[in-house]
Structure formats: C-alpha cells, structure tokens
Amino acid sequence: MTILGLQRGVSWLVLKIASIAILAKLTKDQFLSVNTNIDAEYDFIVVGGGSAGSVVASRLSEVAEWRVLLLEAGGEPPLQTYVPGFAPLLIGTQVDWAYRIEPQTYCHRGYEGDSFFLPSGRVLGGGSSINWMLYVRGNRRDFNNWEAMGNPTWGYRHVLPFFKKSENYSGHGRANYRGRGGPVKVERQPWMLPIARGILKAAKLLGYSHIDYNGPEQIGFSVPDLSTSNGRRSSTAHSYLSPASTRPNLHILTNAFVTQIMFNNDKKAVGVRFIHDGQEKSVGAVKEVVLSTGAIRSPQLLMVSGVGPAWHLKQHKIPVLHDLEGVGENFQDHIMTMGLTWSIDRGAVSFASYFWPSAISKYTSQGTGPWTMPAGISVLGWTKAENGDDPLWPDVQYIASSLTLVTEYGTTLGSSLGFKKNVFRNYFYSVMGRIGFTILPSLTRPKSRGTIRLRSSLPQDPPVVDPNYFSHNDDVTTMVRGIRFALKLGNSSILKKKYGAKLLKKPLPGCEKIVYNSDAYWACFARSYASTNYHPVGTCKMGPSTDPKAVVDHTLRVYGVSGLRVVDASIMPLVTTGNTNAPTIMIGEKAAHMIKRAWSRKVTSRKRSSAQERRESGL
Incomplete structure (x- = not known):
C-alpha cells in the first residue's frame, strides 16, 4: 500500500470512529x-x-x-442526517436514489465514464x-x-x-422579508472560521458588501443561512x-x-x-x-x-x-466548477481537528464547531451580471468552502464525487492533507437544457437522465468569467498576506497543452471539473x-x-x-x-x- 493509500485508510477509519462518537450522543428531536x-x-x-x-x-x-x-x-x-458535517457522506447511501446521469458530451471529462451521481432524497x-x-x-x-x-x-x-x-x-433581518415562527428553522452559520472573515473582507475590497441575500436584493457576500437549529438539520x-x-x-x-x-x-x-x-x-x-x-x-x-x-x-x-x-x-440544473484550490498557513481547521474530543463535544453539547458546516461551506456570494438587461439579476453564485477536495486526503468528497483517480491524484498530490479553501463558481441561470426519458416501461428502472450540461456555449463563457472572479477573490492581497493563500497552479491533466490562464484553458478546466450543484x-x-x-x-x-x-x-x-x-x-x-x-x-x-x-x- 502507498503512503497516500495508508493516509486515506487511516482517515476513513478515524471518520467512522468520530461518526460513532457523535451519533451515540444524539437523539431524535421528535x-x-x-x-x-x-x-x-x-x-x-x-x-x-x-x-x-x-x-x-x-x-x-x-x-x-x-x-x-x-x-x-x-x-x-436516520440520525446521521441530523449532522451537517455528515452531508457529503449521504451520497449513494440508502437515503439516496443515487441516479447516474448519461455520459456527457460537453463536460465531465474528469469523471469516471464522463458521468456523475445526481443525488435525490429517498x-x-x-x-x-x-x-x-x-x-x-x-x-x-x-x-x-x-x-x-x-x-x-x-x-x-x-x-x-x-x-x-x-x-x-433566528438571525437579524428585516421583518418584512424574514419569517418568524414558521416550521423550518433557519439560522446563520453558527461557527465561523477566520478564513471566512478573510474571504468576506476580500469580497468587500472587490466592491461587494456583506448582505442578507434572502432580503430585498441578492448581490453581495455573506456567511450562509442554513436550515438548521443549534447546528442540527431542520x-x-x-x-x-x-x-x-x-x-x-x-x-x-x-x-x-x-x-x-x-x-x-x-x-x-x-x-x-x-x-x-x-x-x-x-x-x-x-x-x-x-x-x-x-x-x-x-x-x-x-x-x-x-x-x-x-x-x-x-x-x-x-x-x-x-x-x-x-x-x-x-x-x-446549476452546474459548478470544482477544483479551484488554495492552500493556506492558518485560518482553517485541519482534517484531524474534526476528531479532537473538543470538536465532538462542542457539536454534541453546544451545536457549534466544524461539524456544523456542510462540506466546510463558509461563504456564499453573488456578483453582478455582465450580460443581460439587469445587472442585479446575477448569473453566477460563489460557494467558498474552508475545506479542499483533499483536506481529508480525498476520503469523502474526492472519493464520493467520482473523479478519475489518476487525474485526481496527479493534480492534487502536492496539497493532499493540507489546510486550505476552495471557491466554486456556479451558474445560476444556465441556458443548457436536458431531458428525462424512460429507460423502459417499468417504473423500477431508473430513467435516462441527460442534463446536457454546457451544450449552450454561453454557459461556458459565463463559467470562465465566474472562474476569473473566483481567482481575483482567492488571490486577493488580504488572503495572501494574512493567511498565506497560495493557488494550486498545476495544469490540469487533459488541459496541459493549452496556454495556462487563458480563457481556453479555463474553459477546458470547467469542462473537466464542472459538476452538478444538485438542483x-x-x-x-x-x-x-x-x-x-x-x-x-x-x-x-x-x-x-x-x-x-x-x-x-x-x-x-x-x-x-x-x-x-x-x-x-x-x-x-x-x-x-x-x-x-x-x-x-x-x-x-x-x-x-x-x-x-x-x-x-x-x-
């Protein structure tokens, strides 16, 4: 077994032990x-x-x-659905229909079979x-x-x-926009890392304020609102x-x-x-x-x-x-580009820190700590649209996570998403296990259209799901623009100076023959590592x-x-x-x-x- 394989094996074992420790202290709400x-x-x-x-x-x-x-x-x-930090682990389990999309013509080149799992709650x-x-x-x-x-x-x-x-x-918001006393509990992300504060400051330097995106307007950046209560899913x-x-x-x-x-x-x-x-x-x-x-x-x-x-x-x-x-x-469906990765020296948590007794105790007794973050998501943002009649109707959303695809050595996110293993390991090897962050640009108003067709007349047979991602070239153009803004955000001076942010610049396998940082390169990157946003x-x-x-x-x-x-x-x-x-x-x-x-x-x-x-x- 390779050293990387041993690290992945140990990480997975520790994750299972932590899961048992957390679930043992949870009870059903009602x-x-x-x-x-x-x-x-x-x-x-x-x-x-x-x-x-x-x-x-x-x-x-x-x-x-x-x-x-x-x-x-x-x-x-089941109890594990209560814990936001377990969300990536639910893909492909008994609570998921685990649909698989048809091999894509225009993207998904970095995934096994040019395809992808499309989770749906069962x-x-x-x-x-x-x-x-x-x-x-x-x-x-x-x-x-x-x-x-x-x-x-x-x-x-x-x-x-x-x-x-x-x-x-439960947060602060304008009464004529926010609801109080309804069934679904909503709270502002209960735990905030320093790197999230840094990303919000970087966004402000680029002209985007900290906002309530569920209020009258959406342009800006914010710590996420979650459908949770005291760190537990609602x-x-x-x-x-x-x-x-x-x-x-x-x-x-x-x-x-x-x-x-x-x-x-x-x-x-x-x-x-x-x-x-x-x-x-x-x-x-x-x-x-x-x-x-x-x-x-x-x-x-x-x-x-x-x-x-x-x-x-x-x-x-x-x-x-x-x-x-x-x-x-x-x-x-919203499609987002994975893989834009920065390593940092400080400001986020390591994979090991998730399993410290203090982190487990913080979650089970106080409803705070890293387990309250689904996939490490720390910041959401929307920028002004550059094409169209209304710039306040954004065409790109940004999801910033205080984890990378390999902070946990690829044991959860990397393995569950179905990347081609040789491409994945080759590209991410130098930052494997390091703390960092990733920014995922996501198309909010895609022009590509797909279909659902029957595989057979039997309702037990899963249907033919063809999203036809990136079939409209405008979607690729908009995604490249989104990638360039994400790069501006992640490479901002405040993130470099305060947190030592360093972009993973290694050319992606399959795109290495294209001039790095050209529009054509980022289009190739997106066609390789874009994925569903599960919508x-x-x-x-x-x-x-x-x-x-x-x-x-x-x-x-x-x-x-x-x-x-x-x-x-x-x-x-x-x-x-x-x-x-x-x-x-x-x-x-x-x-x-x-x-x-x-x-x-x-x-x-x-x-x-x-x-x-x-x-x-x-x-």
Whole structure:
C-alpha cells in the first residue's frame, strides 16, 4: 500500500470512529408516527414525502374532515442526517436514489465514464434530509419572471408570504422579508472560521458588501443561512411531518414505492398503485392525487402512467392517456466548477481537528464547531451580471468552502464525487492533507437544457437522465468569467498576506497543452471539473396552455387530465438564482394554500346550490 493509500485508510477509519462518537450522543428531536395499515380510500394522496410533499401533506391534514395519505418510497431520516458535517457522506447511501446521469458530451471529462451521481432524497424529507442545508430563496426577479411567462400569482409579491410562512429565522433581518415562527428553522452559520472573515473582507475590497441575500436584493457576500437549529438539520420531515403525524386524519406509509397513477375513463386521477412489503397494492383518491417526487421521478411516473410525449410512450408500448409533449423536457440544473484550490498557513481547521474530543463535544453539547458546516461551506456570494438587461439579476453564485477536495486526503468528497483517480491524484498530490479553501463558481441561470426519458416501461428502472450540461456555449463563457472572479477573490492581497493563500497552479491533466490562464484553458478546466450543484428542476414545467412545453397550469394542475397536480421543483419554468430547497418548500406551501381554497370554494358552491334547491322547492 502507498503512503497516500495508508493516509486515506487511516482517515476513513478515524471518520467512522468520530461518526460513532457523535451519533451515540444524539437523539431524535421528535417522534414521527408512521402507519402500517392504511384505508382503501382517502380524499388526497400525496406521492412523495420530500421537501414539497411533506409540506402539502402536513398542511392539507390541518383540515380535520379531509383524510390524507402520504406515500414515501424511503424510510425515516436516520440520525446521521441530523449532522451537517455528515452531508457529503449521504451520497449513494440508502437515503439516496443515487441516479447516474448519461455520459456527457460537453463536460465531465474528469469523471469516471464522463458521468456523475445526481443525488435525490429517498427518505422522508427528501432533499431537505440529505442536502447541504443552504437556505437560499433566490432572486425576486426569478419569480417576477415566472409570472411574466404566463403564470399569474407567482410574482415575488405573491410568493414572499409563503417563504415567510415556512420560515422560523433566528438571525437579524428585516421583518418584512424574514419569517418568524414558521416550521423550518433557519439560522446563520453558527461557527465561523477566520478564513471566512478573510474571504468576506476580500469580497468587500472587490466592491461587494456583506448582505442578507434572502432580503430585498441578492448581490453581495455573506456567511450562509442554513436550515438548521443549534447546528442540527431542520428538514421538512422534522419541521412539518413530525408535528402533524399524530393527527388521526393523516396516514404516513414509508417504504411504499408508487408504480402508477390510476385514471378512470374520464381521465381523472382516482388513486395510485404501489409496492409495499413486496406486495402490489392500490389505494383510491376521492379528490386529488398530488405528485411530489421531484424533477427526475415525477416525469417518470407521469410517463409510465400514460401522460407524456406520445411518440416516446409508444416507443415503450405504454398506452397513451394524454399526449403531453413537455413531460421530461426543460431539465435545468446549476452546474459548478470544482477544483479551484488554495492552500493556506492558518485560518482553517485541519482534517484531524474534526476528531479532537473538543470538536465532538462542542457539536454534541453546544451545536457549534466544524461539524456544523456542510462540506466546510463558509461563504456564499453573488456578483453582478455582465450580460443581460439587469445587472442585479446575477448569473453566477460563489460557494467558498474552508475545506479542499483533499483536506481529508480525498476520503469523502474526492472519493464520493467520482473523479478519475489518476487525474485526481496527479493534480492534487502536492496539497493532499493540507489546510486550505476552495471557491466554486456556479451558474445560476444556465441556458443548457436536458431531458428525462424512460429507460423502459417499468417504473423500477431508473430513467435516462441527460442534463446536457454546457451544450449552450454561453454557459461556458459565463463559467470562465465566474472562474476569473473566483481567482481575483482567492488571490486577493488580504488572503495572501494574512493567511498565506497560495493557488494550486498545476495544469490540469487533459488541459496541459493549452496556454495556462487563458480563457481556453479555463474553459477546458470547467469542462473537466464542472459538476452538478444538485438542483435539478423544470421537467414538469408550469406555464400557460399556449406553451407547448407546459405540463401544469399556474395552479399546478396537469394539463389534459383532472384530479392530478404536480408539486415539487419540477414545475419551475426557470431555475431560481441559488440553491433550490427553500423555493421548493415555498412551492409546497403555496400549492397547499391553492388546494385548500379550490376545495373550499367547491364546498361553498355546493352549499349554495343546496340552499337554492330548497328555496325553489319551497322547503
């Protein structure tokens, strides 16, 4: 075994020991009541207990006379999901669907098979139970643009109340923007390293202030807001489902894999089929089925149920219930460039310091310390857009981490992300195990579009996921601009003088024949080391009936059928300018509100009709 291999082995063993030590001192925040026996019929069936589905199920069950069933393919969140520092370790585990994208034509050249894992939560809470907990609402222009695209009531003034309703913010912020007392606990990153302060000062020297990016404007840099409380994850499973799970009208069935949406002869959704305990079962829905299984699974379930592009369904011999062209189209994802690495002499923590008894004790007893940082993320920022009509609608986000891909000798981040091992080791060897930081530029408004297609007619087969990253050349141009700003930030005089910051300048294998630091070199670097930012959206696009790619209307009802809505990130017509979990929760809140209003009007209408009939009959 090589010295590097020995270091990796020892690091992994120490990590496992620390995990055991931390988990031994944790207990679940709340008891989550799940069901083993369910009824034959409910008013509403919510398929998928993720970031949006948990919200919808909880809110609909607030109406005592409505019977609500939540079906989740995964189980309850295990204890390790509570700890932000464990987030990278959840990729590819039993709580992750572990989708793998198709080999990419225009990027991912530094990854095995030119491909990449695309995590998606298979657990109550969905993505909110396995993500990196960055609470980012997006830019107000995102939602105003949604409305301008033909989606009334989705402008910023309409969605802001639902952001506030969902949030319980413990920091300082303007009351007309931040929520207090909502289910999801949000706090400013509870532990701050000196290097994070240095990066914020460097950003200020470049003209960017320290801001509340969840306030009225987004341009600037900040310590992250996290969906945590005292350093522990606040998923929608904990914040919405746990309090609601004891209601007698809400049933939650875990490990229930939904295989099909059932329709009657009038094309109304009347229930679902699913597999539980190895048996095929079905359950009926009187009012509606709500599909909340995410941007990958929701279009797949629609298509295997006969709703989607007719040409594609016929390829797999699926009877066409309704020809809906847009299902599986419009795939969007934020893509970020990995690998921009600086070593430093001071200001960050070493990998070994994570496992000192004081660090473990600090986390388990005080909710602070390095374990509160998901992947070491310390600073978020957005710079002004240089192309387009509005410079305050940024096209690049910056994520600064006080770890590098090899601070921990590549035992977690490096190994879980699927880099080509020879390229990875060759490039990072000189900084292996050293303290440092990395800055990841991420495209916030990419122009590339991908697709979700069926692999077969079997719902158990994972779909064909092709993000088509960097297929639009403007995305590469914008990424190179983002890389150049990241270099300015990391190479700033304050970081060099105070922390000894030194950029890893070794040419990346595969790009070494291109002039270093040229635009062409950084384009090659991005095409090699760009990766998903885990934000797939758009595959069941919300839009007016005149939009041929629209799948749902502005009330999230699926076109061409009745009794069926899609409520998750797949309905976003365009991805938001930042991490997508907070807007997905907002979508759940707004959808629940719309469903309640729709059915309340129907009840009122029926009551009025009955009263009118009685008057007309002389009763």
